[in-house]
Amino acid sequence: MTVLHDSNAFKANAATALHDASLQEALAIAREHSIPTRARAIERLPEFERLRNSGRDLKNHVIAHLDQYLLQFEQSVVARGGHVHWCPDAGSARARVLEICRSVDARTVTKGKSMIGEEIGINAFLEANGIEPIETDLGEYIIQLRRETPSHIIGPALHVTQAQVEETFRKSHDGLDPARNLDDPAALMAEARAHLREGFLKADVGITGANFLIADEGASVIVTNEGNGDLTQTLPRIHIVLASIEKVVPDMHDAMTLLRLLPRSGTGQELAVYVTFSAGPRRAADLDGPGEYHVILLDNGRSAYLGTEFEEMLRCIRCGACLDHCPVYHSVGGHAYGWVYSGPIGSLLNPALNGIENAKPLPHASTLCGRCESVCPMRIPIPKMLRHWREREFAGAIAPMPERRLIRLWAFFARRPWLYRLAARLAARGLHLLARGQGRLKSAPFAAGWTRHRDLPAPQGRTFQEQWRARS
Amino acid sequence: MLAGIRAGMARQADRRRGAPPPAKPIPVIPARATAPGIDVVDLFHRQVLEAKATLEVVASRSDVPAAVARYLTARNAPAQIRLAPDRRIADLPWANAPLLETATGRSHGMDATSVTPAVAAVAETGTLVLQSSAETPTTLHFLPDHHVVVIGRDQIVGTYEQALARIVRDADGGLPRTINFVTGPSRSGDIGKVLLMGAHGPKHLHVILVDEAL
Numbered sequence: 001m002t003v004l005h006d007s008n009a010f011k012a013n014a015a016t017a018l019h020d021a022s023l024q025e026a027l028a029i030a031r032e033h034s035i036p037t038r039a040r041a042i043e044r045l046p047e048f049e050r051l052r053n054s055g056r057d058l059k060n061h062v063i064a065h066l067d068q069y070l071l072q073f074e075q076s077v078v079a080r081g082g083h084v085h086w087c088p089d090a091g092s093a094r095a096r097v098l099e100i101c102r103s104v105d106a107r108t109v110t111k112g113k114s115m116i117g118e119e120i121g122i123n124a125f126l127e128a129n130g131i132e133p134i135e136t137d138l139g140e141y142i143i144q145l146r147r148e149t150p151s152h153i154i155g156p157a158l159h160v161t162q163a164q165v166e167e168t169f170r171k172s173h174d175g176l177d178p179a180r181n182l183d184d185p186a187a188l189m190a191e192a193r194a195h196l197r198e199g200f201l202k203a204d205v206g207i208t209g210a211n212f213l214i215a216d217e218g219a220s221v222i223v224t225n226e227g228n229g230d231l232t233q234t235l236p237r238i239h240i241v242l243a244s245i246e247k248v249v250p251d252m253h254d255a256m257t258l259l260r261l262l263p264r265s266g267t268g269q270e271l272a273v274y275v276t277f278s279a280g281p282r283r284a285a286d287l288d289g290p291g292e293y294h295v296i297l298l299d300n301g302r303s304a305y306l307g308t309e310f311e312e313m314l315r316c317i318r319c320g321a322c323l324d325h326c327p328v329y330h331s332v333g334g335h336a337y338g339w340v341y342s343g344p345i346g347s348l349l350n351p352a353l354n355g356i357e358n359a360k361p362l363p364h365a366s367t368l369c370g371r372c373e374s375v376c377p378m379r380i381p382i383p384k385m386l387r388h389w390r391e392r393e394f395a396g397a398i399a400p401m402p403e404r405r406l407i408r409l410w411a412f413f414a415r416r417p418w419l420y421r422l423a424a425r426l427a428a429r430g431l432h433l434l435a436r437g438q439g440r441l442k443s444a445p446f447a448a449g450w451t452r453h454r455d456l457p458a459p460q461g462r463t464f465q466e467q468w469r470a471r472s
Numbered sequence: 473m474l475a476g477i478r479a480g481m482a483r484q485a486d487r488r489r490g491a492p493p494p495a496k497p498i499p500v501i502p503a504r505a506t507a508p509g510i511d512v513v514d515l516f517h518r519q520v521l522e523a524k525a526t527l528e529v530v531a532s533r534s535d536v537p538a539a540v541a542r543y544l545t546a547r548n549a550p551a552q553i554r555l556a557p558d559r560r561i562a563d564l565p566w567a568n569a570p571l572l573e574t575a576t577g578r579s580h581g582m583d584a585t586s587v588t589p590a591v592a593a594v595a596e597t598g599t600l601v602l603q604s605s606a607e608t609p610t611t612l613h614f615l616p617d618h619h620v621v622v623i624g625r626d627q628i629v630g631t632y633e634q635a636l637a638r639i640v641r642d643a644d645g646g647l648p649r650t651i652n653f654v655t656g657p658s659r660s661g662d663i664g665k666v667l668l669m670g671a672h673g674p675k676h677l678h679v680i681l682v683d684e685a686l
Contacts, residue, residue, distance in 0.1 A: 030665060045502060047501075051500045054498075054499060057494060057495075061494045061495060061496045064484055065493065066477055067474060067481055079644075086473045138662040138672075139660075139662035155662060156662075162664040165664075185663040185666045189660060192671075193671065193672060197581065201581055217646060218646070219647055225658070225660060226672045226673065227614050227672045227673020227674070228672040230610070230614045231615070231672055253636075254496075254499075256499065256632045256636075257497075257499050257500065260500075267661070270519070270523075270598075272655070273523075273659060273673075274654060274655075276650060276651070276652050278649065278650055279646060279647040280646075280649060282604075283604075283642065286604055286605065286609070287577060287578040287606060287611075289610060289649050299473050303479070304476070307482070307485075307486065
């Protein structure tokens with residue numbers, strides 16, 4: 001039931017990742033694929049930038065009226081015969097899910113893809129309590145068999161190569177004929193489809209996530225490509241929705257705004273194959289559908305960021321575009337970030353939800369190049385917020401000692417402009433002399449970390465301020 | 473928990489210093505399916521094909537059974553179909569295709585092919601809008617390998633918003649249990665980023681467009 005928290009090991013994780021040949025192979029494929037796919041989708045929709053503004057404004061509106069929309073959502077769900085469970089933390093959410101499963105003596109639970117499920121570690125918890133959870137999203141299923149956490153928000157098995165999928169299935173699927181050819185992706189998918197069909201038909205409870213909650217209709221929305229989420233929520237007796245509080249939107253029209261942004265940003269599709277709205281349990285005359293509908297409404301630390309400099313991260317719709325465009329993510333993949341969220345948004349969420357002391361390196365796992373912000377459909381200023389985390393880290397004495405000393409030293413000079421200018425002049429001239437007209441340094445005092453891998457460009461002898469003054 | 477959220481709202485109010493909270497924006501509707509002169513039927517057709525579904529146009533309701541039979545023969549699929557109990561489907565002249573074996577009702581996972589109606593079809597992205605009801609069980613939309621959807625020309629609209637206006641509300645005014653937006657057959661890119669059709673839902677999605685009202 002332990003939820004992995006080794007975000008503090010980012011540097012070591014990253015070093016391992018850089019030398020992991022199969023991971024690098026998988027990352028290279030993903031890199032080639034995702035950037036042009038998104039770009040093509042956006043090019044086809046001239047209104048995309050205006051839609052981004054609209055999406056940002058919508059979420060800002062919701063965040064400023066969050067209590068009101070959550071209460072309205074609860075009322076609407078209850079009016080349709082469903083149940084809403086307010087869960088302040090992961091533990092209470094897990095306990096509620098177990099309680100609901102036990103109410104029907106559930107033995108098997110199917111699961112659609114849910115990042116909240118990952119966040120609260122629901123699978124391990126159910127297993128420990130004698131209930132078998134079956135992940136049904138192909139990527140989630142693969143990592144469940146491999147006992148791994150997702151390495152990407154929308155492509156959880158992005159780090160797994162095709163050969164590794166075959167190896168995993170051969171190891172885990174009893175009765176799989178060793179002579180059977182599973183040499184291509186289609187054969188692997190057919191194997192998973194056949195295997196998981198049995199699970200769908202025997203499950204007692206189906207658990208899905210939610211991309212949006214619709215306040216005035218009391219409906220939850222899932223966005224998928226495989227159809228597994230729909231089988232998960234249609235066939236069993238009970239449908240449980242795992243959702244965090246910031247997923248609520250006022251009405252169906254608002255969901256349409258986000259729907260025009262989400263798949264284009266995430267997979268480069270005009271629309272995902274299946275967008276499903278679910279409101280309450282099956283109606284009296286319906287021939288199928290679950291008899292009970294429950295929504296787990298999870299806070300887990302989010303509300304503490306309302307009205308703070310981190311509030312804007314609550315706009316995130318989990319499309320994964322910031323991961324797909326991040327040079328750091330491209331190099332090290334998702335597991336290096338040490339928890340279920342990775343990439344730029346993971347570097348914001350992991351400190352927020354687990355505490356900055358448990359995710360110290362993450363705000364630094366960025367070049368602040370700004371690509372994440374430039375593609376974010378919700379226009380979340382990720383680099384600015386990473387800097388906020390760096391500030392908090394410094395203020396809270398969490399940053400490593402040498403770094404704190406260095407920053408304090410810099411601050412000493414920065415507060416004394418005449419001394420700063422003098423020191424800068426001396427440093428520029430000194431480095432210029434050291435470089436002996438080469439323009440670069442192969443080694444420099446206190447800079448071995450830099451010069452071990454590349455030369456340090458040397459100043460040309462005069463500081464920027466001196467040159468500027470000479471010009472004007 | 474609500475107290476924690478409300479404390480957050482209070483912090484927000486402090487930060488705003490008397491300014492009003494952000495208003496709800498006016499939605500942006502793409503011109504693609506709403507601009508004057510757009511032929512939504514033509515746009516829907518193109519978008520459906522792009523989503524990797526197939527589409528056949530037939531002149532009238534009575535042509536549908538033969539079109540379904542042709543579709544199944546061409547794909548070597550069994551000649552048994554599960555029909556939605558909805559009148560628009562169940563009352564089609566199935567006797568026109570005597571080799572087809574028909575049954576109605578929900579699916580339990582043993583049906584190779586289902587035939588269902590739709591609430592609307594959206595030209596913007598080639599999306600079919602389906603809903604659950606006593607006559608249109610959701611299992612027919614996901615369990616079979618082949619999903620055949622029969623729509624009338626007048627069901628094609630430009631945007632999602634126009635389709636939502638056609639949803640048949642419950643007796644008490646709310647949404648039905650389930651609304652499905654379906655854009656092409658089931659697929660996954662989870663193995664090596666190779667896009668493959670038929671992950672868990674239908675491997676094939678076929679639209680029969682009747683050139684008259686259903």
